[in-house]
Amino acid sequence: MSTFYHSTRSRNESVTSKQAILEGIAADGGLFVRDDIASGAPALDELLSGTYQDRARLVLGHLLDDFSADEIAGCVSAAYGENFDSPAVTPAVRCGDEWVLELWHGPTSAFKDVALQMLPQLMRVAREGDGRRVMIVTATSGDTGKAALEGFADVAGTGVTVFYPDGKVSDVQHLQMATQRGANVAVCAIRGNFDDAQTEVKRIFADGALRERLARENVVLSSANSINVGRLVPQVTYYFDAYAQLAAVGALTPGDPIDFCVPTGNFGDVLAGYYAKLMGLPVRTLVVASNANDVLTDFITTGTYDRRRPFHKTISPSMDILVSSNLERLLFYLSGEDTELVASLMAQLAEEGHYAVPAGLLDRLHETFACGRADDEATRETIRATWEGEHYLVDPHTAVAKHVLDARPADGVARVCLSTASPYKFSADVLAALGHDVAGLDGFACMDRLSELTGTTAPAALSALRSAPVRFSDVVGVADMNGYVERTAKELLA
Structure with missing residues (x-):
């Protein structure tokens, strides 16, 4: 049924x-x-x-x-x-002591x-x-x-x-x-x-x-x-798949806990990890990584959601969001499936621009969720350090998550950083973070220069954009x- x-x-x-x-x-x-x-x-x-x-x-x-x-x-x-x-669809790649889950091998590189x-x-x-x-x-x-x-x-x-x-x-x-x-x-x-x-x-x-x-x-x-x-629900699969990939290479034993760090603005990507936890995946912590638009970091820390704040244009634009729609679904589950509470909180958000959750709900939030933030300076530094230290190239969104994850003490639990886009989607910002002048260069010149410097290759679909007519x-x-x-x-x- x-x-x-x-x-x-x-x-x-x-x-x-x-x-x-x-x-x-x-x-x-x-x-x-x-x-x-x-x-x-x-x-x-x-x-x-x-x-x-x-x-x-x-x-x-x-x-x-x-x-x-x-x-x-x-x-x-x-x-x-x-x-x-x-062929793995979303391959997990070792990066230092952590793993990066590459979610960008599809047709649009995201x-x-x-x-x-x-x-x-x-x-x-x-x-x-x-x-x-x-x-x-x-x-x-x-x-x-x-x-x-x-x-x-x-x-x-x-x-x-x-x-x-x-x-x-x-x-x-x-x-x-x-x-x-x-x-x-x-x-x-x-x-x-x-x-x-x-x-x-x-x-x-x-x-x-x-x-x-x-x-x-x-x-x-x-x-x-x-x-x-x-x-939303297709995203749940790659949390189970990441765990399976790590188990297959002995990075964990089935049943062991695992942590995921997710760069997020609209909360859907990390919520899929919570669905996986509800379905039985032994997720210990879901770390929410924010950029300068850190409304989610403040919410997870304090239990107060307040969108009445300046909007910042950052080098991780897909996270430049102050109203995280999917958080509403999490509130439903953490509140014991209390639709009346969710309706009242959403009404208050619409009318007043903020709300605060009950103390018990905040306690339940902290059982699974942690958080951190990275401004543009920290994001650039993480792109540079990851390339120089691990010879691994990350885009600005992945760098936000990696910065937040690296700041958390390792304790032997397997840790996975979700990589949400190819670095070539943001080649100018990645190139600048590596210390190169991008003045006067368009996106494709930056793409070519980044490839030359790193020996990596831009996805074919992105390279082909240079000759595509604007419609x-x-x-x-x-x-x-x-x-x-x-x-x-x-x-x-x-």
């Missing part, structure tokens, strides 16, 4: 995982969750055997259990094949590929026999946008609209989106930051009048952000995003 999903803010609506994936966000603005993730989870020894694809089938089959085994198998086969340049090669497959199956067309609407701080565009490009019956903050993504990230091929895609910059884009996307999903107008056109809105449970140059104000979505839905899904 299928396990139903409901909102983090109420239990008024029960839906299957297929329905949750298609709807993206609950009608009351909450995020879809299911009760008791541990119940019925596969045994740990099952999850540690076989290949990445085997683990993905088990994880997805458990968390999305109204999909049949054959449906899940077909989705996994389509999502994780030759589109990843490593960790989002792991989920966004899967989500279109899940959505395709969920739509079978439905007859409706789907418009994917997504806000991005840099990586989600390209991964969503790549995953959904030319998927029948589906359109994709991506909003990103104008001037606040790297040159390579911008070109990845602006040059995207596909007859069903649209890309638009907004005058504001990522939080502005994300907040307005949530309002668009909550706009009943827009939903009704699109329904008359047989169109439903959905999301490729990690607010969509179909984007999208739209820029709108936040207030115009709603109208842009409606116009785009009619154009792309006509």
Whole structure:
């Protein structure tokens, strides 16, 4: 029997995982969750055997259990094949006394590929026999946008609209989106930051009048952000897979504890690790690494979430976020699945810009989560020191996590740092961190110079951007995003 999903803010609506994936966000603005993730989870020894694809089938089959085994198998086969340049999909690499989990071997060189090669497959199956067309609407701080565009490009019956903050993504990230091929895609910059884009996307999903107008056109809105449970759950797999890789080389014995350090802004990546813990992975600590936009570090330390603070543009732009949507799901589980508490905290955040959790909830948070931060200076120093000391090249987001992890005393427990992007997506900042002048160099000149200096090779898809024609140059104000979505839905899904 299928396990139903409901909102983090109420239990008024029960839906299957297929329905949750298609709807993206609950009608009351909450995020879809299911009760008791541990119940019925596969045994740990099952999850540690076989290949990445085997683990993905088990994880997805458990968390999305109204999909049949054959449906899940077909989705996994389509999502994780030759589109990843490593047969391991997410290889774990030794770096000094720690391990780095490379999540960027997919088509857009970022960790989002792991989920966004899967989500279109899940959505395709969920739509079978439905007859409706789907418009994917997504806000991005840099990586989600390209991964969503790549995953959904030319998927029948589906359109994709991506909003990103104008001037606040790297040159390579911008070109990845602006040059995207596909007859069903649209890309638009907004005058504001990522939080502005994300907040307005949530309002668009909550706009009943827009939903009704699109329904008359047989169109439903959905999301490729990690607010969509179909984007979140594929990420759970690589936590089990990392553990299995370490066990296979004797870095730990099955049953031993493990720590993960995750660079995060929107909290989805580290939340997937918490789901893995709930499913039985012996995770001791999940270390949340923040850049100068350290709202999560302050929250984990104090229990007070306060977005009323300056927004900093950093060299790790995918983490330049002050409103971490997926934290809402964690609050649901840590509160004992208390939807009323979550609803009240989210209302206070929307109205006043802050909230504080009860003391007992904070205690439960500290049982699993730790935190740290790295400003741009510390990030640059970590990039340089990691290259000079270990001959290993990291991007600015991975460097934030490595800085935080290195500051924590080692005690013999295996430690894994999640690497979320290829250093070549941020070649100018990486090159500058290595002490080289980048004045007057464009992103591709920096890419070439970085390759020459380090003897490493840029991913082919990134190098190819230099000759790709720019297709999208739209820029709108936040207030115009709603109208842009409606116009785009009619154009792309006509």
